[in-house]
Amino acid sequence: MTQDSAAETTPDGKRERAKAANRDAILKAAKRVFAELGYEASTVRDIIRGTELASGTFYNYFRSKEEVYEALADDGARRFRPMLRAAREDAGDFEDFIRRALFAYFSFLRGEHVDGATPFTERSPHVRSDTPEMKAVYQEVRASIEEAIVRGMAPAVDADYLTCACIGMATDIGEAMLRRDPPDVQEASAFAAALILGGLAKLPRK
Amino acid sequence: MTQDSAAETTPDGKRERAKAANRDAILKAAKRVFAELGYEASTVRDIIRGTELASGTFYNYFRSKEEVYEALADDGARRFRPMLRAAREDAGDFEDFIRRALFAYFSFLRGEHVDGATPFTERSPHVRSDTPEMKAVYQEVRASIEEAIVRGMAPAVDADYLTCACIGMATDIGEAMLRRDPPDVQEASAFAAALILGGLAKLPRK
Amino acid sequence: MTQDSAAETTPDGKRERAKAANRDAILKAAKRVFAELGYEASTVRDIIRGTELASGTFYNYFRSKEEVYEALADDGARRFRPMLRAAREDAGDFEDFIRRALFAYFSFLRGEHVDGATPFTERSPHVRSDTPEMKAVYQEVRASIEEAIVRGMAPAVDADYLTCACIGMATDIGEAMLRRDPPDVQEASAFAAALILGGLAKLPRK
Amino acid sequence: MTQDSAAETTPDGKRERAKAANRDAILKAAKRVFAELGYEASTVRDIIRGTELASGTFYNYFRSKEEVYEALADDGARRFRPMLRAAREDAGDFEDFIRRALFAYFSFLRGEHVDGATPFTERSPHVRSDTPEMKAVYQEVRASIEEAIVRGMAPAVDADYLTCACIGMATDIGEAMLRRDPPDVQEASAFAAALILGGLAKLPRK
């Protein structure tokens, strides 16, 4: 009553910081849990158990497991977007862009990687739940490629298929990279870039 | 009827046929359900609800959801393997093999595709549940590639990465193909083959 | 058709023997299963699994698990009754009868004992399901004691309590005896007889 | 209220009381259900159905039927132990101890008795499910007897058999007593004590 009066006049004090901290704690725990158990197998209980918080508190921040997932993905998007933009801006041509983008992606992937993630063949019937980060970059990459084609920086190939090919390839090579010890971003980028750029020339034009 | 009293010596009567039919019904329902809901979200109850059978009957055939999944994968493998083998045998060189294998895979995929499958733009958090077929062919493809490298039919590139690249690319292009109406196997194969073969020459040697 | 015609004219042939054998097989399996798992925990499935027979066949012989249990108890009764009768007939007085009866009971118990029986403290929350044999002798013993009292061969004590005391004591001492290796019928009988007979004299008369 | 803001420092509010009440409700229901149906036949559902609570709530308090049973036994032991201890302390000699202990036991039994319990002439195959109380006192009694023997207060008889004899006798006489209307603790104690003490003198020495 006496000392706390500040709380009412400065609403951006302890209270706000505690709120942000709780939200972060949940996100952090969710990331770890998703990585360990896979998205579908994870439960809200698993997530809150990974924090110091009580179960009910979860619902003050997120309405469901999906919402946490999406917050995580948004997070990933927010953090990856500048990297991709830099790749585009710094690149001299499309080839350079692809190289830089792949390097950015594999770097990002390694940075985001949580140990304990189920790398590929783990739980019995294998389910690859794309990490939130993966999901986030998906749209970004696709837009970049389409834009390049529109601007005439890339040959007029089937943009949909090319996007899928890049994404699919990067996804699986990324997984393979993470399984290696240590993961070598340079090596993975070089491999993927060579494959895409070498193939690009041979692709049927639209 | 002909020689023995049927009951004891001819176990291929109605009973046997019913058993096979039930097993098939479960597998078929499981396939549909996995496609619709995704593997993790699917329940045993969902599967039996997709048949005319009673709940307990499920357990006369499979011990768990996993076991159905594996039966499905085995099935897929059993049916795809001859196609892959034919590709290998009929192929003049590695290039030819890649083309035939991709064509075989996309054909197979289209054939296996169950309508109602959530192809890509799917339930909120994206889950790339490797279809049983996908999983089954994984090992096949990898072995084929490694064999080609050993035999000197393909350049000595990173086999692990190449396999992942082919698989990842085929997976996502395959999904994209199935979303098109009608799915064009020829087109998808040509695209993927061009990308892989064009890139292959540029790949770093080991 | 040609040779089997005998079956129809001699209905006590193979058929009958097979039937008896099946019934026996079920009873034997049930006894073993009850001993191993306890009555309540045992299932009809457990019992038939212990035979060569098919599940449906069970119901040609017994309507339920209870019915098997009772058949087993009847069996026990049928086999124990002569022993008890002999004890009564050979005994000079009540004291002698008690000694002989206890000896007969512990002998019987040891003879009936199936290894693997849950001796006393076994499955977590302990449940002593009286063996069918136990149940069978219960009534026999009680009748004998009451008759002795009526005939003036035993003091006019509370027959109900005395019966319960004898039965309860014999039950638990019997269990303890079976836990010993080797079970010593003589020792157990001597102990129980001394206790009952020594106490009998001090018992309040009715 | 007095010193601190109640919420955090006074966890003895309504919540705590509700928790204790629920736990008790479950225990009480379990006791009634075990008595009515027997332990093995009872289901967790039966127990919760015997309360006002929802099914899931059971698992907030106990992990299984066994755990409830054990809590019940612990409870019984906790409540009976002082009575047995008092018997030991107040007793002048072993004879006195036996009398007091039996009296205590039969009193306790009557006090614990839940109406509706299937006392003896019970559901078809007789199952002597040691009541939690019974189980709990078993060790107590045995220790008391052994201690008495060690101290020379009782003859050096077979302690194992004597314990079993007392327990078995008390169990069945106790059941018989409860069947009487009204149950006469004094009468049952006198009977059992006379039998044991009279017999004790005649028992073979070790």
Added chain:
DNA sequence: CATGAATGAGCATTCATTCAT
């Protein structure tokens, strides 16, 4: 009669979500 697959009611248990404190 023997067989053994089908049945479906029933049980233990988990989990997202609510809400009184």
Added chain:
DNA sequence: CATGAATGAATGCTCATTCAT
């Protein structure tokens, strides 16, 4: 806001019993 117990729908699975062969 935080808490964490209560809720009850939903799930995996078992089992006694039936019945077509």
